[in-house]
Amino acid sequence: MIIDCDTCAVRGDAxxxxxxxxxxxxxxxxxxxxxVPSGASVVQLDAPEARAIQVLADxxxxxxxxxxxxxxxxxxxxxxxxxxSRHAG
Numbered sequence: 001m002i003i004d005c006d007t008c009a010v011r012g013d014a015x016x017x018x019x020x021x022x023x024x025x026x027x028x029x030x031x032x033x034x035x036v037p038s039g040a041s042v043v044q045l046d047a048p049e050a051r052a053i054q055v056l057a058d059x060x061x062x063x064x065x066x067x068x069x070x071x072x073x074x075x076x077x078x079x080x081x082x083x084x085s086r087h088a089g
Contacts, residue, residue, distance in 0.1 A: 005040035014066035
């Protein structure tokens, strides 16, 4: 799972109630022109990490992931060229 705040359709509206804000801090408002990256974090979660976050959210310990991506998913194992994502964990 790749979480990229720059491609989230509800960025700004849902940031305060998203697990990304709890883990990494709420990103600055997207005030740059479309297509210009804001510098917000991009994180890649492996299946066990995503499951752990889901369990914490199910128990009410962290908010749920509110990501609504505007980007089409890529095939597994095929990162986009120039993808600045980092592995969490």
